[in-house]
Amino acid sequence: MQNALMGILLQCNKAITRCSRKITGRYYSTGAAKPELTSIRYKIQRGPYATVTDADVRFFESLLGSSHLITDPDECEHYNIDFAKTVRGASKLVLKPTSTEEVCAILKYCNEQRLAVCPQSGNTGLVGGSNPIFDEIVISLKLMNKILDTNELTGILTCEAGCILQDLDNHLSTVDLMMPLDLGAKGSCLIGGCVSTNAGGLRLLRYGNLHGNILGIEAVKANGDIVDALNTLKKNNTGYHLKHIFIGSEGTLGIITKVAIQCPPLPKAKNVAFLGLASFDKVLKTYFLAKHHLGEILSSCEMMDRLSIDVSINNLGMKNPLTSREDGHEFYMIIETSGSHLVHDEEKLSSFVEKAINGDLIEDGTMTNESKKLDTIWALRERISEGVLREGYVFKYDISLPLLSFYNVIEVLRKQIRDPRIIRISGYGHLGDGNLHVQVSIPEYYEDVAAQLEPFIFEYVSKCQGSISAEHGIGFKKTKYLHLSRSSSEIQMMYDLKKMMDPNGILNPYKLLEPIIEKL
Structure with missing residues (x-):
C-alpha cells in the first residue's frame, strides 16, 4: 500500500504538451460552410421593427466615426455567427461604441426609430443569446475596455463592460x-x-456566483437613460437592489456598461490533484470526502467522463498525465486547493488522496503545484469545448442537476438516442455546484437528431428538479423551455419588467422571453 501511495503522489514528470489556458480567439467547427440562417432553421417570424436605412447609417457614422462602424458583409459575419457555428443572424450593421454616452445615444435613436439591437460581448455563449436572429443592429462592447479603479485595500475593481476576463x-x-x-x-x-448571463465558471464552489460578487452596475435602458447603480459598498441595505435586475437578464432589460466587482486575494499556494476513477458513484464519494477533508482550501471540483477527456487527447493531441492504464479511466476529476500556506495545503491534499486510495475510491492520480503542469492539467478540461468542434456540429447543453442525478442524464441519453450518426454523447462539468455540460456530437446539423434531443433532455432535467440552464442563460435556443425551470408567476413578472423597461421590445428581441412581441 505504501508503494502504491508513493506512486500516486508522485508528480507527473513525463513531458506533456503544454497548452495555454488563455483562449485568444474563437473556435469554429471544421466545416467551411456557414450555418443556416437561424430564422430559417428555427422558422422564426420577424418582429415589427424598422429596417436600417442609409440615413440611419449616416447618423451612426456621425456619432461614432467611420472606424467604429462595420457595414462590410464579410466583417459582419463574424458578429452574426456564434463561436460554435450553431446560429447565424443577418445583421448588416455593427456599432462599436467607446463610452456610456455613445451607448445612450445609440439606444435613444434606435428606440425612437424602432430599430432592434443585439448587444454582444465576447460571443462565447452556447444558446445564441449574443447573435442577431434577423437584421438587428449588433452593438459590440469590445472597445469599452478601460479599468477605471482598483482599490487594493477593499479589493474592489471597477471597470467597463468590454474588459476581457x-x-x-x-x-x-x-x-x-x-x-x-x-x-x-x-x-x-x-x-x-x-x-x-450570470456566468458561473470553475471556482463558483469557492467564490460563489456573480450575484454575490458584483457590488455595483451601470447600465443603459432601451430609451437611453442611464441607471447608475455603481455602488461599491459591501453592505448597502437601502431599498431595491437594482443591480440584480441586470445580472442574468441577457441584455433584454438594458446594456451593462460598467461593473464594480469584489475581488478575493490571490492565493499564495495552489495545488491540483488529477484523478482517475472507475465509476460515477466513486466520483460522488470522492467529492464528499474532498469537501469534508479539504474544507476551506477546496476551490474547485471538476468531473469529466472518458469520452470528454478523449476529445482533448484525440482531437487536440494532448497527453493524459495518468498512464497506468492504456485504455484510461471511466471518469476523471480535477480537485484544486487554494490557500496561504504551501506546505500545509500540500499535506492536506496528500492526506485526502491517501484516504481516497485506502477507501478504494480512485484508481490512479497525480498531484502538482508547478504552474506549467497546473496549466496543462487544466487545459485538458478547459479545451474540451474547442476540441469537440473539430468533429462537426455539437449540441451543447448547460444544465444543473441534483448530485444524485448528475450523471444519469448522460446514461439516459445514450439509451434513448441510438442514432448511428452520433459520434459521442459525453458529459463534464462543475461537480461542486451541480453544473453539467452535455455534448452530443454529430458530423453536421440534422433536424431529426435535434428533434430527438429536444424537448426530451429539458423535460428530463425538469423531472429531476434541475435547471435547463446553469450558467449560459436562456438566450434564443431555450426560450420555449423556460417554463420547465420557472413558475408561471415568475415568467409573468419577467414579462412585466420587460414591458416597463423596454416597451418597444428593441433590446435583444427573440431572446429569453420569446415570443416577446405578442406579450408587450
Missing part, C-alpha cells in the same frame, strides 16, 4: 488580487457578457 485577472495579479470568476473562455469573454 483574462486581462482583468492579469491586472489584479499585480496587486495580489484575482477575479472571483474563472472560465475556459477567459481569454475572449468580456466581463459585461459574463454578468449579463
Whole structure:
C-alpha cells in the first residue's frame, strides 16, 4: 500500500504538451460552410421593427466615426455567427461604441426609430443569446475596455463592460488580487457578457456566483437613460437592489456598461490533484470526502467522463498525465486547493488522496503545484469545448442537476438516442455546484437528431428538479423551455419588467422571453 501511495503522489514528470489556458480567439467547427440562417432553421417570424436605412447609417457614422462602424458583409459575419457555428443572424450593421454616452445615444435613436439591437460581448455563449436572429443592429462592447479603479485595500475593481476576463485577472495579479470568476473562455469573454448571463465558471464552489460578487452596475435602458447603480459598498441595505435586475437578464432589460466587482486575494499556494476513477458513484464519494477533508482550501471540483477527456487527447493531441492504464479511466476529476500556506495545503491534499486510495475510491492520480503542469492539467478540461468542434456540429447543453442525478442524464441519453450518426454523447462539468455540460456530437446539423434531443433532455432535467440552464442563460435556443425551470408567476413578472423597461421590445428581441412581441 505504501508503494502504491508513493506512486500516486508522485508528480507527473513525463513531458506533456503544454497548452495555454488563455483562449485568444474563437473556435469554429471544421466545416467551411456557414450555418443556416437561424430564422430559417428555427422558422422564426420577424418582429415589427424598422429596417436600417442609409440615413440611419449616416447618423451612426456621425456619432461614432467611420472606424467604429462595420457595414462590410464579410466583417459582419463574424458578429452574426456564434463561436460554435450553431446560429447565424443577418445583421448588416455593427456599432462599436467607446463610452456610456455613445451607448445612450445609440439606444435613444434606435428606440425612437424602432430599430432592434443585439448587444454582444465576447460571443462565447452556447444558446445564441449574443447573435442577431434577423437584421438587428449588433452593438459590440469590445472597445469599452478601460479599468477605471482598483482599490487594493477593499479589493474592489471597477471597470467597463468590454474588459476581457483574462486581462482583468492579469491586472489584479499585480496587486495580489484575482477575479472571483474563472472560465475556459477567459481569454475572449468580456466581463459585461459574463454578468449579463450570470456566468458561473470553475471556482463558483469557492467564490460563489456573480450575484454575490458584483457590488455595483451601470447600465443603459432601451430609451437611453442611464441607471447608475455603481455602488461599491459591501453592505448597502437601502431599498431595491437594482443591480440584480441586470445580472442574468441577457441584455433584454438594458446594456451593462460598467461593473464594480469584489475581488478575493490571490492565493499564495495552489495545488491540483488529477484523478482517475472507475465509476460515477466513486466520483460522488470522492467529492464528499474532498469537501469534508479539504474544507476551506477546496476551490474547485471538476468531473469529466472518458469520452470528454478523449476529445482533448484525440482531437487536440494532448497527453493524459495518468498512464497506468492504456485504455484510461471511466471518469476523471480535477480537485484544486487554494490557500496561504504551501506546505500545509500540500499535506492536506496528500492526506485526502491517501484516504481516497485506502477507501478504494480512485484508481490512479497525480498531484502538482508547478504552474506549467497546473496549466496543462487544466487545459485538458478547459479545451474540451474547442476540441469537440473539430468533429462537426455539437449540441451543447448547460444544465444543473441534483448530485444524485448528475450523471444519469448522460446514461439516459445514450439509451434513448441510438442514432448511428452520433459520434459521442459525453458529459463534464462543475461537480461542486451541480453544473453539467452535455455534448452530443454529430458530423453536421440534422433536424431529426435535434428533434430527438429536444424537448426530451429539458423535460428530463425538469423531472429531476434541475435547471435547463446553469450558467449560459436562456438566450434564443431555450426560450420555449423556460417554463420547465420557472413558475408561471415568475415568467409573468419577467414579462412585466420587460414591458416597463423596454416597451418597444428593441433590446435583444427573440431572446429569453420569446415570443416577446405578442406579450408587450
